Amino acid sequence: xxxxxxxxxxxxCGGTPATPPAAAPAAEEAPAEEAPAAEEAAPAAxxxxxxxxxxxxxxxxxxxxxQAMYDALRAIQxxxxxxxxxxxxxSESMFNVTDAAAALRDYATDGNNLVIAHGxxxxxxxxxxxxxFPETSFAWxxxxxTGEAEGLTNIFAYNAKAAEGGYINGVIAALLSxxxxxxxIGPVEAGDAKDYIDGFENGVLATKPDASVQKTYTGSFxxxxxxxxxxxxxxxxxxxxxTGSAQQxxxxxxxxxxxxxxxxxxxxxxxxxxPELVVATQLYDWSGVVGDMIGKxxxxxxxxxxxxxxxxxxxxxxxxxxxxxxxxxxxxxAEEAIQAVQSGEIDPLAGS
Numbered sequence: 001x002x003x004x005x006x007x008x009x010x011x012x013c014g015g016t017p018a019t020p021p022a023a024a025p026a027a028e029e030a031p032a033e034e035a036p037a038a039e040e041a042a043p044a045a046x047x048x049x050x051x052x053x054x055x056x057x058x059x060x061x062x063x064x065x066x067q068a069m070y071d072a073l074r075a076i077q078x079x080x081x082x083x084x085x086x087x088x089x090x091s092e093s094m095f096n097v098t099d100a101a102a103a104l105r106d107y108a109t110d111g112n113n114l115v116i117a118h119g120x121x122x123x124x125x126x127x128x129x130x131x132x133f134p135e136t137s138f139a140w141x142x143x144x145x146t147g148e149a150e151g152l153t154n155i156f157a158y159n160a161k162a163a164e165g166g167y168i169n170g171v172i173a174a175l176l177s178x179x180x181x182x183x184x185i186g187p188v189e190a191g192d193a194k195d196y197i198d199g200f201e202n203g204v205l206a207t208k209p210d211a212s213v214q215k216t217y218t219g220s221f222x223x224x225x226x227x228x229x230x231x232x233x234x235x236x237x238x239x240x241x242x243t244g245s246a247q248q249x250x251x252x253x254x255x256x257x258x259x260x261x262x263x264x265x266x267x268x269x270x271x272x273x274x275p276e277l278v279v280a281t282q283l284y285d286w287s288g289v290v291g292d293m294i295g296k297x298x299x300x301x302x303x304x305x306x307x308x309x310x311x312x313x314x315x316x317x318x319x320x321x322x323x324x325x326x327x328x329x330x331x332x333x334a335e336e337a338i339q340a341v342q343s344g345e346i347d348p349l350a351g352s
Contacts (some may be wrong), residue, residue: 002236011347023277037102049273050080050247050294053107054116055100055304058222060092062247065221065255065284068268069118072286076294079287085107086294087103094122101125102204108133113297116140116290120191130155130303137302139293155301156293160287160309161268162192162245163199165316166340169264170203171337173241175330176262183234185244185252187221193245196266196282199348202242203337206346231255269313275323283317298315312342 052073056066077086089107089220094100100122101158107115112146116124117140130138133299141158173182182204186197201213202338214234218226228251231242234315235255243264244252250273256263258276265271289307296305318338320326 047088049083049085050298051087051089051112052113052116052224052294053091053110053112054118055091055094055103055122056118056123057094057100058092058247060090060269060317062250063270063273064247064249064267066092066118066247068284069116071268071288072290075287076291079305080294081289094119097121097125101129104129104138104294105132108138109138113137114139114290114293116177125153127152131262135302137293137297137301139290142167144308146304146306148304153304156296157306158289158306158309160192160195160284160316161311161327162196162316163348163352164265164283164311164348165318166196166199167203167206167341167346168311168318169243169266169282170200170205170336171207172203172326172330172334173200173243173262173264174204174207174211175327175333176210176242176279177208177237179240181209181238181240183213183231183237183239183242184213185215185227185230185242185249186215186235187246187248188219189217193221195349196245200264202348202350202352207333212238218248221246222247222270224248224254226249231261235259235261244261263312269319271319271321271323272314275321276323277324278321279320279324282321283315285315288313288315288317300317310342311338323328 011166011344045113054069060067071217073088077088080086091103104125114137120143123140126138126146134154137154139156142160143157144159146157147155184197184200187193201202204211204213214237216230218230222228225249226247231252232240232255234312241262242256246267251265251269252274257277261280264267265278267284269283341348
């Protein structure tokens with residue numbers, strides 16, 4: 001069963017939250033644990049269905065941040081045996097942090113086994129609710145703080161080393177650019193979005209040191225109009241390859257398609273928007289992470305683990321769009337870069 005809870009979402013002008021996001025708790029934790037392999041089946045449930053609820057800042061079909069998590073939950077549900085084994089509830093497009101906090105509390109009150117706050121802007125709210133429901137498991141990301149310093153034992157954290165796939169996409173962009181001008185449309189200069197962009201820039205410059213990398217941060221995760229405007233500015237300045245992060249990129253990809261400009265994506269597959277121009281996408285696969293959380297919860301471990309997606313553990317994947325005719329030498333260079341990142345030979349954030 002999949003239940004959608006639609007609560008009011010108050011959006012201020014420019015696509016920013018009407019209520020400013022509360023600061024996330026301080027991250028003073030042990031190093032993150034490598035994510036379990038995505039192909040590992042989630043543990044089977046017995047008796048009543050295992051109940052998971054998730055609060056997301058955008059829609060389950062955003063082709064980015066929220067869809068990556070929702071797709072993972074559906075994959076786990078299928079592995080566990082369907083709706084009889086796992087129930088999924090979700091609140092999407094939760095721009096307003098106050099509304100998101102209410103949804104988190106409602107899900108905990110309703111008896112869900114695992115409540116996920118899919119966004120760092122929900123961190124403070126999650127910690128407050130988790131303290132009031134010590135027998136319920138919570139998770140949030142991207143983050144590494146499990147609340148151990150505050151005496152909490154029922155919080156999982158998850159993060160993505162987005163710079164890894166960013167670096168690979170940067171290598172591809174540099175090799176495909178004819179004019180050596182590459183544009184980046186970022187949301188907010190923080191978290192996995194910043195890591196992706198820093199890794200991408202490093203990949204470009206490691207491949208073509210004289211290339212021009214233009215960066216724009218829109219200040220919004222979901223304002224597609226701002227992303228489209230930024231893409232137009234980048235193209236007018238000479239960019240012939242673009243990339244970007246967060247759900248805002250739908251607007252930027254539309255502009256890229258209008259101008260026959262190549263696109264490299266991250267988080268969730270974006271090839272369907274412009275199959276002739278989306279070259280490759282770094283995919284976030286949260287299924288191994290959430291599947292492991294479920295196993296721990298069923299064994300009585302309610303929190304305390306911080307997970308990390310990487311290319312090495314399969315939580316991050318580079319998906320080459322089969323509808324785009326990628327030159328063989330470019331794909332070979334990308335695959336060699338993937339191997340170098342996995343082995344540690346390349347640090348995607350070196351010098352950032």
